[in-house]
Amino acid sequence: MARNKFDIDENLESPFDIRHFKRALVYIKRQKRPMIVALALSVLSAGIGLTAPLIMQHIVDVTIPAKTVGALVGWSALMLATIVISVALAAVRGRIMTSVGQDIIFEIRSDLFKHLQSLSFKYYDDRPQGKILIRVVNYVNSISDVLSNGIINFILEILNLVFIAAFMFAVDVKLSLVTLAGLPVFALFLLLIKNKQRRSWQAVSNKNSNLNAYTQESISGVGVTQIFTREDRNEAIFTRLASNYRQEWMRAIHFNAMIPFTVDNLATLVTTLIYMVGLLALSPQDVTFGVILAMSSYAARFWQPILNLSNLYNGFVNSVAYLERIFETLDEPVSVKDAPGAKALPQLQGRVTFDNVTFGYDTGSSVLENLSFDVRPGESIALVGPTGAGKTTVVNLISRFYDVTGGRILVDGHDIAQSTLQSLRSQMGIMLQDSFIFSGTILDNIRYGRLDATEEEVVAAAKTVRADAFIREFEHGYLTEVNERGSKLSQGQRQLISFARTLLADPRILILDEATSSIDAKTERLLQQGLNELLKGRTSFIIAHRLSTVHNCDRIMYISDKGIAEAGSHDELIEKRGLYYKLYTAQKMEMVV
Numbered sequence: 001m002a003r004n005k006f007d008i009d010e011n012l013e014s015p016f017d018i019r020h021f022k023r024a025l026v027y028i029k030r031q032k033r034p035m036i037v038a039l040a041l042s043v044l045s046a047g048i049g050l051t052a053p054l055i056m057q058h059i060v061d062v063t064i065p066a067k068t069v070g071a072l073v074g075w076s077a078l079m080l081a082t083i084v085i086s087v088a089l090a091a092v093r094g095r096i097m098t099s100v101g102q103d104i105i106f107e108i109r110s111d112l113f114k115h116l117q118s119l120s121f122k123y124y125d126d127r128p129q130g131k132i133l134i135r136v137v138n139y140v141n142s143i144s145d146v147l148s149n150g151i152i153n154f155i156l157e158i159l160n161l162v163f164i165a166a167f168m169f170a171v172d173v174k175l176s177l178v179t180l181a182g183l184p185v186f187a188l189f190l191l192l193i194k195n196k197q198r199r200s201w202q203a204v205s206n207k208n209s210n211l212n213a214y215t216q217e218s219i220s221g222v223g224v225t226q227i228f229t230r231e232d233r234n235e236a237i238f239t240r241l242a243s244n245y246r247q248e249w250m251r252a253i254h255f256n257a258m259i260p261f262t263v264d265n266l267a268t269l270v271t272t273l274i275y276m277v278g279l280l281a282l283s284p285q286d287v288t289f290g291v292i293l294a295m296s297s298y299a300a301r302f303w304q305p306i307l308n309l310s311n312l313y314n315g316f317v318n319s320v321a322y323l324e325r326i327f328e329t330l331d332e333p334v335s336v337k338d339a340p341g342a343k344a345l346p347q348l349q350g351r352v353t354f355d356n357v358t359f360g361y362d363t364g365s366s367v368l369e370n371l372s373f374d375v376r377p378g379e380s381i382a383l384v385g386p387t388g389a390g391k392t393t394v395v396n397l398i399s400r401f402y403d404v405t406g407g408r409i410l411v412d413g414h415d416i417a418q419s420t421l422q423s424l425r426s427q428m429g430i431m432l433q434d435s436f437i438f439s440g441t442i443l444d445n446i447r448y449g450r451l452d453a454t455e456e457e458v459v460a461a462a463k464t465v466r467a468d469a470f471i472r473e474f475e476h477g478y479l480t481e482v483n484e485r486g487s488k489l490s491q492g493q494r495q496l497i498s499f500a501r502t503l504l505a506d507p508r509i510l511i512l513d514e515a516t517s518s519i520d521a522k523t524e525r526l527l528q529q530g531l532n533e534l535l536k537g538r539t540s541f542i543i544a545h546r547l548s549t550v551h552n553c554d555r556i557m558y559i560s561d562k563g564i565a566e567a568g569s570h571d572e573l574i575e576k577r578g579l580y581y582k583l584y585t586a587q588k589m590e591m592v593v
């Protein structure tokens with residue numbers, strides 16, 4: 001059951017702690033060199049820029065009273081030069097940092113994708129795909145700036161503050177203290193809104209995720225929506241989710257907007273104080289007009305980095321909500337993985353043994369209980385039985401898509417839980433109910449599991465499953481481009497292509513889960529001939545509701561009540577006149593009707 005629906009907010013598995021941010025530093029550290037260069041450029045640029053008020057003070061206090069035009073031009077030209085150099089250095093730094101930001105998100109995204117590919121079916125059972133997608137694409141984008149420019153700017157703004165403070169104190173200590181007076185007020189304000197702000201950005205990320213999940217689900221199911229004319233109802237759901245997102249965004253932005261507003265007002269207040277204290281409280285001997293001018297210019301500059309730092313802080317709080325999600329995904333344990341010391345399976349003969357296997361998808365309820373059977377190499381097994389009895393579950397366990405809750409599954413006597421997944425799955429051909437087609441050519445799709453297969457091998461596999469004829473009817477034959485999920489193909493054609501893909505892998509153990517359910521009876525009969533060839537010497541498990549597909553199998557297992565209710569060959573089971581017999585005769589009756 002989906003733990004998480006599109007309209008249920010995701011709760012974080014673990015609350016945020018600073019270690020998440022430290023972890024982000026791992027990615028940042030890999031960009032150390034360009035970041036140091038960028039930092040040096042920035043320091044240089046800021047340092048050069050900071051000399052301007054000093055030059056101005058000199059012009060006002062010395063050059064203008066002395067009325068030396070040549071010196072005035074000289075000082076003015078110097079001031080212009082400082083501005084031009086400072087801007088040019090900042091531009092180079094900007095380019096470096098853009099590249100650093102992209103490198104960081106590239107690495108995080110690659111790690112996420114790699115990890116997502118290793119997560120078991122259970123992870124995907126539990127959450128909407130849209131909520132996974134948004135982490136890899138949008139969230140990673142959102143943190144790029146904070147992790148690259150954000151860090152550098154943070155260091156710079158601190159340095160900037162220190163520099164400005166040093167220059168200020170060099171000019172006048174008392175007026176510098178007046179400038180600093182606003183800081184404790186600002187710190188208190190930040191402390192007061194900190195938690196609310198963080199929670200509101202978490203809410204934004206939740207609502208964003210919900211919206212994404214619903215949009216993704218709606219696009220995938222648009223056909224069903226139109227069949228049932230649910231457009232208006234779905235639009236209402238979408239509108240609700242979109243307005244929830246909007247509402248949370250507005251709330252979060254409201255907190256963000258309060259910060260620059262406060263900084264601006266404090267800066268204005270402090271500048272006014274400088275003039276008041278400078279002009280009223282201090283004597284003209286203490287401060288010249290040039291000093292007051294320079295100090296008010298430094299005060300404005302002093303509050304600028306604070307404003308920038310608060311914007312960075314906003315960005316940081318915002319990104320933390322995304323970082324939490326990203327690291328939560330990266331920390332998601334891979335539940336089905338190689339056990340410590342797992343051994344690679346040798347080339348398989350194909351014996352499959354279930355030894356007292358118990359399994360349930362959710363704790364507390366089991367789908368299979370104490371299931372035991374032994375399949376000889378090369379034997380073909382049909383799994384039949386009512387809907388929801390556990391047939392797919394049996395084959396999912398052989399492929400180790402889930403781990404058993406109790407008992408063991410052995411292949412050629414090796415416990416699959418102690419074998420490497422790669423050595424197990426690479427010797428199995430599994431065709432799931434959903435014959436997924438990837439975007440690309442038909443050739444790419446058949447070759448998906450064996451990239452080194454020659455074109456002849458691909459065609460041979462397609463011929464065996466009777467797919468060759470219809471493929472050649474397309475204008476571009478095997479090079480026909482198909483869309484994701486194979487929307488240009490009929491359901492039966494998709495099944496045949498995915499069948500060819502499975503066979504091309506030349507597996508020792510073959511699993512076909514409703515592989516021919518959408519193929520017409522005539523093609524299926526033809527396919528059956530090819531299949532009989534193919535099944536020779538391979539162990540196979542075939543699930544089919546259409547019993548004509550499986551009555552030739554060596555053994556038929558009727559799955560119900562969490563285990564095998566009946567087993568035997570078709571003839572034996574017919575003779576027994578039990579559950580299989582009932583199912584078989586019911587289907588025959590249906591065909592007659």
Ligand SMILES: Nc1ncnc2c1ncn2[C@@H]1O[C@H](COP(=O)(O)OP(=O)(O)OP(=O)(O)O)[C@@H](O)[C@H]1O
Pocket residue numbers: 001125361362367385386387388389390391392393394
């Ligand atoms: N991913 C899952 N998470 C939780 N429960 C599941 C999951 N997949 C299947 N189940 C449950 O396990 C039981 C067995 O499902 P399974 O798919 O094995 O049945 P089946 O015999 O193959 O059915 P069908 O003939 O309809 O394909 C069902 O009750 C189903 O609800």
